[in-house]
Amino acid sequence: MLFRIVSRFSSSTGKLLQWNCSRNYAKFVNTGQQHYDLEKIRNVGISAHIDSGKTTVTERILFYTGRIDEMHEVKGKDNVGATMDSMELERQRGITIQSAATYTVWKDTNINIIDTPGHVDFTVEVERALRVLDGAILVLCSVGGVQSQTMTVNRQMKRYSVPCLAFINKLDRMSANPARVLGQLRSKLFHNAAFLHLPIGLESEFSGIVDVIEKKALYFEGDFGETIREDEIPQDMRQQTEDCYNELVEHVSNVDEQLGEIFLQEKTPTKEELKAAIRRATLKREFTPVLLGSALKNKGVQPLLDAVLQYMPNPSEVKNYAFSHDATKDDSASKTKILMSPERSSKTSFCGLAFKLEAGRFGQLTYVRVYQGMLKKGENIFNTRTGKKTKIPRLVRMHANQMEDVNEVYAGDICALFGVDCASGDSFVTEKDLEISMESIFVPDPVISMSIKPKDSKDIDKFSKAVARFTKEDPTYHINYDVDNKETIASGMGELHLEIYAQRMEREYGCPVVMGRPKVSFRESIVSPCEFDFLHKKQSGGSGQFGRVIGYLEPLPPEENTKVIFCDETVGTNVPKGFIPHIEKGFRAFCEKGYLTGNKISGVKFRLVDGQAHMVDSNEISFILAAQGAMKQTYEFGAWQVLEPIMAVEITAPTEFQGSVMGQVQKRKGIITGTDATEGWFTVNAEVSLNAMFGFSSELRSMTQGKGEFSMEYSRYSPAEMDVQQQLVDLHQQSLHPNQQAKKKKN
Structure with missing residues (x-):
């Protein structure tokens, strides 16, 4: 096996490339059984705004590390497409739809990489990737700079405290301006950022980069930029390099005490001292190193890999916490945190998080990040949410859509399991008594809905299978049946999101579907506080129903208008405490469909102040109906919008x-x-x-x-x-009373 791979690489162009590829791949082939020290592991994601060059950067990384022996373009003319865009739709459209995982070796360090989509419709793919990664490469276009999705990705990195490097790409494009992008990094994203590189020429004259710390010029030669030629800094750039170096030292010394002391003493730090300070500040998310290059033109990718090794954390430098099983069910602030041990040994108990599900050729493929301990092929694992026990028949590591079998994985690894029935965000352990769960993944609510149905009613079984798979894989893709309108509704993050899944149903399941006009997720809310006093009373012989609720329905402030809050302010025993949850249940059930337009109710606070109960006739259903009656009352006397x-x-x-x-x-x-x-x-x-x-x-x-x-x-x-409000009200009334509307038209 090793001989065949090395022989394949020996035909690659470029002597230096031959040596690098053969050396790295020969080392890489053994990774199935070889377990690197924690210091020799990096888990990084590549994230950016759409069309900034993430997938092209990943393709170059895989090529230079010897993971692949040919490079292909995202929108290539050879109909092959990039390695990480393995789905046929991705190759046709030239965009990344699903995040793809791979791993490679650079300078004896194992790098796990996840390439993520840039389109906002697939933002959950970025969300779950950043949840399990230790560091990230933020790719920025030298022309577009900081764009809307860049800001979203930045917020996601902040949410999970992921340190990042910035890579300004496409310096060969017309109007490339890395200085402007650096300014946007500071002003729009509020990063304490500084250049580690300077460009030698821009646009069509871009020929290489200047390493500010090493103070040397780097030129990328050969057919694929595989040969790096070091040279002196061009004469006209020496002063600019010196100014840039001073600016770098100043920015880092502002956030690093050790370098700050050297700076205040007016000493010049050594290269090692400066690099160590940059690493410390980057890991604390107090500094962002900025690197330059053009992935398409094969320039600047190898220094980016070196920077990943130099400045990104290894798994032992990141603190990951689990919560006690009972604490995860409790919304109180007093959650019991348990620090995960990153040691790569079988002595500690295994704990892993399922962050992505995918339908593979052999059943469900579950991507897992290992946070603690070791997992062996054939071992039993327990789902901490369901308590279900599963034996692991096969353990693999992923390279885009290709799988490579391994016998065991350790803390810090990203792997995939077969035959595990679970949901995205579930935690796994090997000891049944270990009742802990990792913090789950933030999932945004869908913002757009469309009606969906199979073109042919005979395809309903295929449609059901497709829906079951896609809703399980993607937590932002929802399918539900609207009883009132008698239609199936697909909800997602945007038009492209829903369109992609409709196309996948036809391609992968042979089930063409028809999509209706998008339906926006409107909400109903009360304008001003409204008092309610409702008595639900029903007597039909024997024990009846009796429940009375008194209180106020109030609007929440604009920043909380997506919430629904129930507040029990009762004093005494007029309303027995056992009935309070049923009043809340009735209120929340009513909020699922408002009276005004049929949309959900949000931005309201239900304050239960008082009420009344009957010793015999009061029961659960009485107070559920009383709460719903009170809500109807607020529609009669309150102002809604x-x-x-x-x-x-x-x-x-x-x-x-x-x-x-x-x-x-x-x-x-x-x-x-x-x-x-x-x-x-x-x-x-x-x-x-x-x-x-x-x-x-x-x-x-x-x-x-x-x-x-x-x-x-x-x-x-x-x-x-x-x-718009009046139009929605009229449409809702028309759907409720279609016969009356028809009579009006006749008259």
């Missing part, structure tokens, strides 16, 4: 189309929050209701000759326009 989701929209297009684009935003009643223009391109940031954004994609393409692009993400809920 409809809330709609507002999206943060970012539009980028050539300056010549600025007027027509701004006009289109204003036509959709959007609020422009900021504009930016650089070298022939402009960027507009606006807040627009999701209901007004349908069809904007095709209009933008037509008005900008196909050059404009936009992205949007959920921002908040806000009161809808009066005409």
Whole structure:
């Protein structure tokens, strides 16, 4: 096996590449049984805004480390596509849809890599990848800079305290301006960032980089940039390099005490001291090193790999906590935290987190990050949520859609299991008595819905199988049946999200589907506090029903208008405490469908102040119905409004189309929050209701000759326009009383 692989690499072009690839791959082949020290492991993710070059960067990393022997482009002419875009839809569209995991070796260090999508519709893929990774590479386009999805990814990194490196890509593009991108990193993302590299030329003249710390120029030569030639810094860049070095020392010394002391003593730190300070500050998320390059032109990727080894944490430098099993069920602040031991040995108990599910050729494939202990093939594991026991028949490590069998995995590893029935976010242990769970993954709520049904009613079985698989794999993709409208509703993060799954149903299950007009997730909320006093009383011989509730329904502040809060303020025994949960149950059940438009109720606080019970007739159902009656009462006497989701929209297009684009935003009643223009391109940031954004994609393409692009993400809920509210009320009344509406039309 080893001889065949080395022989294959010996035909690669470039002598240095031959040696590197053979050496790394020969080392790499043994990783199935070889267990690296913790210091020799890195778990990193590659994240960015769409079309910043994440997958191309990953392709170059795999090539230079000898993991693959040929490079292919994301939108290549050879119909092969990038390694990590293994799905046929990804290759056709030239975008990443699913996060893909792989592992490779660079300078005797094992690097686990997850390539994530850049489109906001697939943001949960980024979310669950960052949840289990120790570090991240934030890829930025040298022209686009910090864009909307960059900000989302940055928030996700902050949520899970993931340290990151910034890699400014595409320096060969027209209008490339890394200095502007660095300024945006500081002003928009509030990163304490500084250059570790400087570009030698820009756009078509980009030929290499200057290493600011080592103070030398690096040129990437050979057919694939595999030969790195070191040279002196060009004469005209020496002063710029010195200024950049001083700026780097200043930024790091502001957040690192040891370097700060050297700086205050006006001493010059050694290279080792500066690199150690950068590492310390990066691990604390107090500094972001900025590297430069062009992955497509094969420049700057090897120094990026060196920086991953130098500045990214190994698993022992990251503190991961589990919670006691009982504590995870309790919403109180007093959760019992248990620090996971990162030691790679069989002495500690195994604990792992299932962060992604995928339907493989041999059943469900469960991606697991090992946080503690060791797991062997053939061992029994227990799901801490369900208590279910499962034997592991097969243990693999992933390389995109390819699997490589291993016999055991240790703390810090990312692996995949077969034959495990679980949900995304479940924790596993090998000791049944070890009742702990890792913190689960944050899952955003869907913001768009469309009706969906099979084209042919005979395909209902295929449709059911597809729905069961996709909803299990993707927690942001929901399918539910609307009883009132008698239609199946698909909910997701955007039009592209739902469209992709519709296409996958046809391709993978032979079940073409028909999608209806998108339905926005509107909400109903009360405008001002409203008092209620409702008595539910029913007597039909024998024991009846009796329940009375008194209190107030109040609106929540705008920043909490997606919540529904129940508050028990009763004093005494007028309402027995045993009935309080049933009053809450009735209130929350009513909130699932409001009276105004049939949408969910949110942004309300139900304050139960008093009530009344009967010794014989009061029971659970009495108080459930009393709470629902009280809510109906607030619709009669209170003022209600409809809330709609507002999206943060970012539009980028050539300056010549600025007027027509701004006009289109204003036509959709959007609020422009900021504009930016650089070298022939402009960027507009606006807040627009999701209901007004349908069809904007095709209009933008037509008005900008196909050059404009936009992205949007959920921002908040806000009161809808009066005409929209009235339209929704009329539609709801029409659906409730179709016969009356038909009579009106006849008259």
